[in-house]
Amino acid sequence: xxxxxxxxxxxxxxxxxxxxxxxxxxxxxxxxxxxxxxxxxxxxxxxxxxxxxxxxxxxxxxxxxxxxxxxxxxxxxxxxxxxxxxxx
Numbered sequence: 001x002x003x004x005x006x007x008x009x010x011x012x013x014x015x016x017x018x019x020x021x022x023x024x025x026x027x028x029x030x031x032x033x034x035x036x037x038x039x040x041x042x043x044x045x046x047x048x049x050x051x052x053x054x055x056x057x058x059x060x061x062x063x064x065x066x067x068x069x070x071x072x073x074x075x076x077x078x079x080x081x082x083x084x085x086x087x088x
Contacts, residue, residue, distance in 0.1 A: 011019075019033050026033075064070055 019030050022028075022033050023030055059065075062069075062073065064073070
């Protein structure tokens with residue numbers, strides 16, 4: 001098991017009351033609530049990092065270098081879709 005360290009920080013009293021209520025309802029502790037919240041935060045940050053990295057890869061593959069390139073590609077796509085449906 002990983003070594004645990006104590007960390008002290010301040011929270012607004014309203015947040016403490018909400019944490020305490022969650023702990024009571026879930027029959028757990030403040031520590032567990034906060035550990036779980038931080039764990040979720042870390043995982044979501046990693047997920048967003050992966051999303052942005054993949055977006056950068058796609059942009060590079062498509063030759064997107066600016067917002068104007070994105071705008072141009074959207075207009076081209078919409079024009080192709082309209083033509084394919086017999087529009088325009």
